[in-house]
Amino acid sequence: MTTGCRSWPRWRHPRERWFRRAARKVRPGRAAIRPRRRWVPGPRRASEVNDDLFIPSLDIRGARLMGYYAAFLDVGGQRCLVVGGGEPALAKARGLLESGARVTIVWDRLIPEFRTLEVALVERRFEEADLEGCVLAIDASGDEATGVRVSQAARERGVLVNVLDRPALCTFIAPALVRRGPLQVAISTSGRSPFLAAHLRRLVERWLGPEWGSMVELTGRLRDRLRQQGVSLSEQTTQYGRALGSPALGLLRAGRVAAAEAAINRSDGHVALIGAGPGDPALLTVRAVGLLSRADLVLYDALVDAAALAWCRPDAELVCVGKRGGRTSAQQGSIEAHMIAAAQTGRFVVRLKGGDPFVFGRGGEEVLALVAAGITIEVVPGVSAATAAPALAGIPLTHRGLAASFAVTTARRADGGVHDFRDLAGADTLVVMMPVQALQQVSAQLIAAGRPPTCPVALVEGASTSRQRVVRGRLDDIGRRVGQRAVEGPALLVVGAVVNALAEVTASDQSMQDGIPRRAHAGGHPQLRVDGAQVRVDGAPADHELGSNLWSGQAARHQDEHLDLSWRQATNRNPS
Ligand SMILES: C[S@@+](CC[C@H](N)C(=O)[O-])C[C@H]1O[C@@H](n2cnc3c(N)ncnc32)[C@H](O)[C@@H]1O
Missing domain, CATH: 3.40.1010.10 (Tetrapyrrole methylase, N-terminal domain)
Structure with a gap:
């Protein structure tokens, strides 16, 4: 035992009794019922926001998913049985040893690595008496009949049992584990997808360094x-x-x-x-x-x-x-x-x-x-809107044969006046930040600085957000096009031939007017309001994995509600 309660007779030790009770209560094949999470509106703390953003409740065809009660077992000094003699049994034995268990291995053919472990080796097939004095048993033999026998005998004795890959024979399942000294993160898919559990473990391992x-x-x-x-x-x-x-x-x-x-x-x-x-x-x-x-x-x-x-x-x-x-x-x-x-x-x-x-x-x-x-x-x-907004609008800032340089500037000088763009005449592509209030003046200045009135331009608004939209035109008409509709989000102007560089591969969606895309994303991004430490979430969780710049031809054909294709406005409708 690892605790200081050595005066307890083994069968009376509280932990021993707990093990046995737990083993009796969890019956194989019985689905634990987990209530669905519900989002409750109103002010919340950031921790709750995280849950809502990243762990949406899930029903698959109305069936409730099976859940397990999660617990870490103290098996320090306790006898645990592993049945099997190959790699899977070896991995289980190692895990138990790391937790301080006294491990007995039973199987008639053992790989040599077992000899290097501090375990008791019994070189024969499993017998029910092997379970005597054990708190936990794992069958990793891969032998179907043995698995059934181990499971049955263990449950009869109130010993927790796991039979590899056969959840119906188990009273507990082992999570995918990330260990960092005393820190342990357990991941379980309740036996539904061990592949995903292993994938998530790798992600957590990358995120949670040894430090x-x-x-x-x-x-x-x-x-x-x-x-x-x-x-x-x-x-x-x-x-x-x-x-x-x-x-x-x-x-x-x-x-x-x-x-x-x-x-x-x-x-x-x-x-x-x-x-x-x-x-x-x-x-x-x-x-x-x-x-x-x-x-x-x-x-x-x-x-x-x-x-x-x-x-x-x-x-x-x-x-x-x-x-x-x-x-x-x-x-x-x-x-x-x-x-x-x-x-x-x-x-x-x-x-x-x-x-x-x-x-x-x-x-x-x-x-x-x-x-x-x-x-x-x-x-x-950080990722600057100066480069991100054009990219998300399908506009490369440089493009072989069209533009080999770009400049980023702002519409207004610090003293409030509009820039004299002649200074930037040498740049093939120009990105103008904060242009909305001075769009007409900016266009006039750029024409005065030598850009042709027909030069392609695009106003990219709210790039990467649910409000993203792009208005395309040319220098001499962009003011009129944008003036027809309110610009609510932050926006920038991209000026130069690159605006149309990818026109051929962008979708031509006739439902769009003047290059303003209809949002394909029906669910929308969550609206979070922050007031001090209180964060409120309004709306469905966003799936940021999908991103907003899907480029495959297949994606273009399937404008379903999950795919945000808002950058695919009709660049080929640009008059220039
Ligand atoms: C004060 S500047 C800050 C720029 C910021 N430091 C950056 O690197 O993106 C604000 C301007 O950036 C541009 N901007 C910021 N976010 C944007 C977005 N999501 N879409 C388009 N333009 C954006 C707009 O021109 C906006 O007026």
């Missing part, structure tokens, strides 16, 4: 210390949050355990300036997601899609700073002051900005202010 095992160890030590000191629960929670926000994980990844422990026990605040991409949270970088999920305080711009905030810690403070359509310098100053003050009190602050922080994002100013205040800062580049 997480050490992180659990270090925060465990911190917990012991805080409890010994009688620190209040709320203060403990604050300290764990700080530990998570500290650079400890990065240091552990680099193998610097002592530095990581010091970082956990220090209370230096710092700031990460992160680009959130053009809108779709699936376009956040992996680094952005990692840092966002650890921040104490997140100051985010209005252009940041609220779904990105579902990655935040449930207890993180979320503050929307800035308004759309121009912000005064006083506001910029107060954002910087907010970040500095928070970092100085030891908080880990994420400043989340649309696109890339250094592309018309005032990121440089914020870096200067933070460095001047002595704050440690990390910059995480």
Whole structure:
């Protein structure tokens, strides 16, 4: 036994009794009934938002899926039986040994690797008496008749039993497991799809590096210390949050355990300036997601899609700073002051900005202010709308034979005037950010700067979001085309021959008018509203896996409700 209760007679030990009760209660083939999850409207915490976004309830043809009660068993010092002598039995024996079990292997033909394990080997076929004193049995023999006998005999004795690949003979199933020291993540598909369970395990393994095992160890030590000191629960929670926000994980990844422990026990605040991409949270970088999920305080711009905030810690403070359509310098100053003050009190602050922080994002100013205040800062580049929006609209910024250079600019200068585009005459493709209010002037300036009035242009609005639409035209008529309809989302203008480069492979959907696509995505993306730490979800979960830029001919034929083909507007209808 691994617990200190050695004075218990074995059959009376509470854990022993629990095992036996559990084994009796779970009968083979009986489906546990799991209630369907329902979405309840109203303010919610970020943790609940995550559930709703990523774990929708599922009914397949009305049948309720079988579910299992999940538990981790303490088999330390307990006798466990493995029946079988090949690789599957070896893997099971190793797993049990890692959990501290005393393992007996029974089978008449054993592969040599068993000799290297600290197990009891019984070289014959299974007999019912082998189960005496066992709390758990696994049949990995692959022999059908043996599996039935092991299952029956085990259940008669109240011993938990698993017969590989035969759920009807099992009283428990083993999950796919990711182990990182004391940290264990179990994945189960309730026996429905072991293939998917293995796939998910690989994903979790990639996401959860070995440093997480050490992180659990270090925060465990911190917990012991805080409890010994009688620190209040709320203060403990604050300290764990700080530990998570500290650079400890990065240091552990680099193998610097002592530095990581010091970082956990220090209370230096710092700031990460992160680009959130053009809108779709699936376009956040992996680094952005990692840092966002650890921040104490997140100051985010209005252009940041609220779904990105579902990655935040449930207890993180979320503050929307800035308004759309121009912000005064006083506001910029107060954002910087907010970040500095928070970092100085030891908080880990994420400043989340649309696109890339250094592309018309005032990121440089914020870096200067933070460095001047002595704050440690990390910059995480984001996917800029300058390149993402054209790509999602099916417009390559460079294209052999059409464009070998591109320039990105903004419609208005810092002093409010419209740019003189003659400076950019050399660029084959021009991307103009924030053009909507000055579209007529921008067009006139570009023509004055030498672009032909028939030059193809496209206004891309709300790229990567459910509001994405593209209005195509030419320099001398884009103002009129756009003027006919309200532009609600952020939009940019792409100017140059590349606008029509892929016209031949884009769909010509007659239901579209003037190149404005009808949304094929019936469900829509979820609308999240954020107020402080409260996040509300309105609408169905989005399937970001599908993306919005599907290119295959097959996708073009099947404009079903799941496929967002909104970029496939009629480029071939462009008059130029
Ligand atoms: C203040 S700038 C910030 C740019 C951002 N830092 C970036 O790298 O994308 C805001 C402008 O970016 C463009 N923009 C941002 N998100 C966009 C989107 N999803 N679709 C089209 N344009 C977008 C619009 O021109 C908008 O007015």
